[in-house]
Amino acid sequence: MLNWIYVALQAILNGLLTGALYALIGMGMALIFGVMRIVNFTHGAFLMMGMYITYVVFQATGVSPYYQFPIAGFLLFLVGYVTYLGLLRPIRGQVDFMVILLTMGLALILVDGAQLIFGADYHQINIPLLSRNIRVGSQIFINAPWLVSFAIAAALACILYWVVTHTMFGRAARAIAQNPYAAPLMGINVNRIQAAAFGIGSAAAGIAGALLLPVFYLFPDVGNQFKLKSFVMVVLGGMGSIQGAAIAGLVLGVVESLTSLYWGNEWALAVDFVLFILVLSLKPSGIFGSQRA
């Protein structure tokens, strides 16, 4: 009879494990939105790119994604940096939704490009770790790859948080977020910091893609759902707050997991959006935010 408790706990645990990965993606989006108020519709495509890069390297060298993810991170940092300076900065003066439109167009190019290069088929990889399960107590299992990705994601999230709060870069980025006009007057090279922020956010998406590869099917439009979920996390977490987005990621993971358990997989994304709408209508500043949206 206690079985349902164990089943629920398992779902919650799985949700937390997934949630850490979500948190990484969401923090990347929150950084970009917080520093530049850009709603980045290319975020999912960057995740997809990270995933394909990791796939290609794995096929060529056999190195596990859990070791080679820095490659995806580094490459996506470059992609993000260049994208910001080349495409986004020139249109900074325009209304918000031009940026949305541009990032949408860019995503289309990347996704369709991936389809042209890799085909529309689903890919997956096999690593020995996949079949390892770790037992917790008598009834709960943790699938080893998820534990590893949780650990890596959690570590990266902490590092990102530390960077934003304790480094010169982080302080400069926060200064720009608070007052983009005053920041240059204090010697901050706004363009470079913003480009770096965009690069870091994109790198987070790319690394998340790498970590996803062992446990998720790879196909050109894989990034779409994660992009939508990052919006949800940014709103739930409040106005570009990185910590908020991280917690929101964990919350989202658990909520989806429980939804899948009791109502079925297909409702998970719908529940995300309902949560999103609820927060936007009742507390637009986010569950953890304090200012007005």
Add this chain to the structure above:
Amino acid sequence: MFLEVKNVSKRFGGLKAINNVSFSVKPGEVTFIVGPNGAGKTTLFNLITSVFHPDSGSIHFDGRDISHLTPNDAAKSGIGRTFQLVKPLRNLTVLENVMLGAFLRTSSPGRAETEAARVLRFLQMEKVLHLPARGMGLPMLKRLEIARALATQPKLILLDEVVAGLPTSEAIKLAMLLKRLPEWGISTIGGIEHVMQVVMRIADRVIVLDHGTLIAEGAPQDVVHRPEVIEAYLGSKYKEIAS
């Protein structure tokens, strides 16, 4: 047609922006609110036009309680206002900007256009009627603010720092125009000003705010010499200068 502010207070978080302020403005009067930076002057205007609502106290206009309306209802009741930071509708022309105000009283674009043109002529802006608001310099934009408010045919008009940022000559020119507002049936004017030359020239009464509290009121020449007023602006060291 008069404005009565009774025991109004407003806080924002921990800060008491307006502290138990009371005053009234009689029809035909030109009243100015002055005070150092951060005194709460714009907040007071925002309370009168229902951008914010008072935590306590009440505001009556023309006999009605207007403390808890919406900004657009306040405009419909006959209160016009300009903004400190000019907010023109940049992608529309000067004429179209002012037509927006005129539309409060008519739904016909033709009549709105006529009324708007009339107001703009009064403010000596005929030359820029069809230019986009975006390219205008500050003096014109300030007049545009006033024109738009005038086109709503208000009974009371609130001018927030209407000459701020203008060179003195421009400011005086504008002030002289403002003195003619009663010709437009606006019997009552309220303003916020730093530029004392304007205040001295056209105000009948002056209200002094400091840290959200009303510290003095009366005719401009009297108020300006009062010790509390000088202290508020310059600090206690200068109190002795007052004679």
Add this chain to the structure above:
Amino acid sequence: MKNLQVIIATVFFVAALFVPLTVPTDYTLQVLFRVFLFAALGLAWNLVGGYAGQLSLGHAAYFGVGAYGLALFSKLGIPPWPSVALGVLMAVVSAAMIGKVSFRLRGPYFALCTIAFAEVLRLVAKNLPNVTGGDVGVQVPALFTHSAARSFYWSGVLLTASAFALTAWVERSRFGYYLMAIREDQDTALSVGVNASRCKLWALLISAAITGLGGALYASMFLFIVPDQVLAMEISTEIAIVAMLGGAGTLLGPLVGSVVLETAAEVFKNIFKEAHLLIYGVLIVLVVLFMPEGIIGTLTSKLGLFKKAPRVPFAAPLPLAAEEETQRTAISE
């Protein structure tokens, strides 16, 4: 001159009516139907997105509700055309609910909210197979049984012409001015007595009605719909892009945008096949970078066409920070 745009359009619509007499294949008529449909949808979106400046990326919601309305109400036994009316009604009701929640939000939050609503509808349609047929889809009655291709084409032209006339009327009315004022500066509009919430809502209701009607027509042409076809974000994006490519906030914009985009898409589909989405993406990026005001908008501001008095359409850049700086020095609080 604004009237020039109306004249051009009228000539265009009248000429369009005669097209079926010269065009040989049903397939071409279907393509042309799509051009007109998206012109109508773009005009409908333009009211909210162009004139009122509220970027909706969830218009597929109304499109899909109109489509599913026709399908599901006729499943209940109601004849086709009354079902269309009911579908349109449902689209308007959806708009009322979505608008009430979304319009309280500004900027990107509004856009994201519209996406969320449309996605929820899509997922609901997918996951309730007993009601909507789920992913398998649902049948849609044929609104025209006799010479269908021509009838759909003419209904498309009629819908577009009506949407155009409506937009032209709105543009000259006080309502249109209010929408533009809300777009430029909502606080200023409020301060002169504009009821912004009500205006935005009305624009959305009208927009949703036209969009829903378009959805019903589209569904009926295909005789069968699935959620990922009529409630997809791709539809929302396509509608917005048609309007913006042509020129958001202009009268002819959506018309021009649809002609250019839909014919280009048709051409690309045949020539480039797999890469057509990529070209689509490149097109969007180029437009944003080099022609943010859209075709008509750029023609108006750069070449001075279509101007009575200089009115610059919507996507022009925001003011420099410097302007605000001179004022900040004089601010009291």
